[in-house]
Amino acid sequence: MPLANTPTSVPVVVDNEKCIADKGCTVCVDVCPLDVLRISDLTNKAYMAYDECWYCLPCQCDCPTAALTVNIPFLLK
Amino acid sequence: MSLDKIVDGLTEVDCDVLVIGGGTAGPMAALKAKMKNPNAKVILLEKANVKRSGAISMGMDGLNNAVIPGHATPEQYTREITIANDGIVNQKAVLKYAEQCYSIIQELDKYGIRFQKNENGDFDVKKVHHLGTYVLPMPNGDTVKKALYRQLRRVQLLISNRYIATRLLQGKDGRVAGAIAVNTRTAEFLIVKAKAVILCMGAAGRLGLPASGYLFGTYENAANSGDGYAMAYHAGAKLANLECFQINPLIKDYNGPACAYVAGPFGAYTVNNEDARFIECDYWSGQMMLEFYNELQSGKGPVYLKLNHLHENTISEIESILHKVERPSRGQFHANRGTDYRGNKIEMHVSEIGFCSGHSASGVFVDEFARTTVPGLYAAGDMASVPHSYMLGAFTNGSIAGQHASDFAKDVDFAAYDPEDIARERERVLAPTRREDGIPPNQIEYKTRRFVNDYLQPPKVPQKYRLAQSRFAEVREDMETGMIARNAHELLRALEASSILDCADMAACSSLFRTESRWGLYHLRTDYPGRDDENWFCHTLLGKTDGRMICEKRAVDPYVVPIDDDEKDIYYRQRIEARA
Known part of the structure; x- marks a missing residue:
């Protein structure tokens, strides 16, 4: 059976003004236990690539510029 | 799609001791293996990043099972866990933990992890269990992973992050020979030949589906998907008492701890919809969970954790702990719903099932030296069978495993595995x-x-x-x-x-x-x-x-700490009976 893309609202929000991934920072991507964050090829900023979040907060707490906010995923909010 | 593009590749390395899993038990096992024999080559392999991996990714509020001289004895603790686990325990392993955990506390203290003391300078141990007193708060528990990581850097341990181990390698005689791992971002293979392997891969926490339907909304760190249980099984290791599931009383929907171990000693307790207590003790045992379940079935649900009778200062103190460590996002969860401990009780539910000896008893069978039934293979932490062992058990048993494995590796050569095993595993994985x-x-x-x-x-x-x-x-x-x-x-x-x-x-x-x-x-x-x-x-x-x-x-091996007949069923006396 072929695959489809189903939209999902993801809990991690990145403030592109504050994010310094374009200067080489990868802290949030490095620390995530579920490995769901990536740096965008288009914007060079961090974003949540996979909706697989444990809402555990290392990305938010370890971000040097406080650019990340982890929300509670919608299904359990 | 360039994201996480698959690369064809295979690298081989070897070491004396391979530790798989960089959460709690793993870093301690690796550290102790290296300290026991500084010439040994020790590799710590981790699916995520050792800095923030495992159940204590965001730290922990305290030790749930500290056996501290003056407050409890190793024999008392062994007796309590034997009773709490309905008699089915390998007492030698529990007793060994109980005897060694105090030295681990002192060591953690040296690493910079502080433990709460009272005005006399004594450890401020709290009672949560049914019988004894074993809960010790950690005021800077949010720093525990960082403190551990500093120790790993100090001994210059070899760390490989972002590799998921898939299968163990074994010699013809069954002895462990290493492990096969795959990079989680490139799918390149890493073959680690090792003389001894320690599995510290955490609980099987992604087993049942949370009621929310969100696959990653689990109690355990969702990275703990039971890989260690599966690997041990395929290597022929025996797994003990898996039917003794882990089921926890959790904040409904959020699916994390509320947490009665923290709030209980301050005066919080569990109530039904009539605001009445129905269990004697908030310690997580199967018997307690049964009363919890019965209450929900009886029409007296929902069940709540009640804190709203406590003084403002007490509630602020509880908040400062619960919203900072272990699962700090519970503060945001409560805020979203307008739940304030001052006015509202916290709705609780029965979690989905998992395997986790850290809370129950389901794990890879190990003896008092953390040895599994496969020669050269060790297991520690939530996936090994020492029951109710929590974080301090992971540290202590990890330490025991690391030291024993280090000695074991000194006396043996690499076991020879069949190269075909790697080819077959590559095909299966890819x-x-x-x-x-x-x-x-x-x-x-x-x-x-x-x-x-x-x-x-x-x-x-x-x-x-x-x-x-x-x-x-x-x-x-x-x-x-x-x-x-x-x-x-x-x-x-x-x-x-x-x-x-x-x-x-x-x-x-x-x-x-x-x-x-x-x-x-x-x-x-x-x-x-x-x-x-x-x-x-x-x-x-x-x-x-x-x-x-x-x-x-x-x-069950003969007890080393005898249990009296009239003590055996104490954990069955959980329900608060109606008083005339």
């Missing part, structure tokens, strides 16, 4: 990447875990269990012939889906084998509602024999 279309890992996982909820959640009905086994076999067929992974990240999830399905099969098999009820809700069978000490005062060991999943009995 099969989902070779398909043009198929079923993505998240759907394989969802279906497995939904069936776990439908059929395996206690009370256990054998007819439902057999249906589960049929459904799991169908999912397995789909997984093996039709699962697709389009990039390295999806391949990581595909490998985890395979571990989850193995754990689901193990949960069904071991639960059907034990034809009695024991451990309260954890193993409550509708067809055998009573405890049957005559036939079932034993461990169940699950293993792979001639490619098949087989269970057998193993006698």
Whole structure:
């Protein structure tokens, strides 16, 4: 059976003004236990690539510029 | 798609001691293996990043099982855990933990982790268990991973992050020879030859499906998908008492701890919808969970954790702990719903099932030296069978494993494995990447875990269990012939889906084998509602024999700390009876 893309609202929000991934920072991507964050090829900023979040907060707490906010995923909010 | 592009590659390395899993037990095991023999080459392999991996990713509020001179003795603790676990324990391993954990506390203290003291300078130990006093708060518990990491840097330990181990390598005689791992971002293979391997891969926490339906909304760190249980099984190690599930009382929907271990000593407690207490003790045991479940079934639900009778200063202090460590996002969860501890009680529910000896007793069978039944293979932490061992158990048993494995590795050479094993494993792992279309890992996982909820959640009905086994076999067929992974990240999830399905099969098999009820809700069978000490005062060991999943009995070793007859059932006296 072929695959489809189903939209999902993801809990991690990145403030592109504050994010310094374009200067080489990868802290949030490095620390995530579920490995769901990536740096965008288009914007060079961090974003949540996979909706697989444990809402555990290392990305938010370890971000040097406080650019990340982890929300509670919608299904359990 | 360039994201997580699959790269063809294979690297081989060797070491004396390979530790798999960089959460709690793993870093301690690696550290101790290296300290025991500074010339040894020790590698710590981790699926995520050792800095923030495992159950204590965001730290921990305290030690739940500290045996501190003046407050408790190792014998007392061993007695309590024996009773809490309905007698089915390897006491030697529990006693060894209890004797050694105080020295680990002192060591953690040296690493910069502080433990709460009273005005006299004594450890401020709190009572949460039914009998003894073992809970010690950690005021800077949010720093525990960082403190550990500093120690790993100090001894210049070799760390490989972002590799998921998939199978163990073994020599002809069965002795462990190393492990096969796959990079979670490139799918490149890493073969680690090792003289001894320590598995510290955490709980099987992604087994049942949370009621929210969100696959990653689990109690355990969702990275703990039972890979260690599956790997040990395929290597022929025995797994003990898997039917003694982990089931926890959690904040409904958020699915994390509320947490009565923190709030209880301040005066918080569990109530029903009449605001009345119904359990004597908030310590997480199967018997307590059964009363919790019964209350929800009786029409007296919902069940709540009640703090709103406490003084403002007390509530602020509790908030400063609960919203900072372990699961700090619970503060945001409560705020979203307008829940304030001052005015509102916290709605609780019964969690989905998992395996975790850290809270119950389901784990890879180990002796008092953390040895599994496979020569050269050790296990520690939530996935090893020392019951109710929590974080301090992971540290202490990790330490025991690291030291013993280091000595073991000194005296042996590498076991020779069959290179064909690697070729076969490569084919198995990469099969989902070779398909043009198929079923993505998240759907394989969802279906497995939904069936776990439908059929395996206690009370256990054998007819439902057999249906589960049929459904799991169908999912397995789909997984093996039709699962697709389009990039390295999806391949990581595909490998985890395979571990989850193995754990689901193990949960069904071991639960059907034990034809009695024991451990309260954890193993409550509708067809055998009573405890049957005559036939079932034993461990169940699950293993792979001639490619098949087989269970057998193993006698409980003679106790080293005797239990009086009138003590045996104390944990069954949980319910607060109506008083005249």
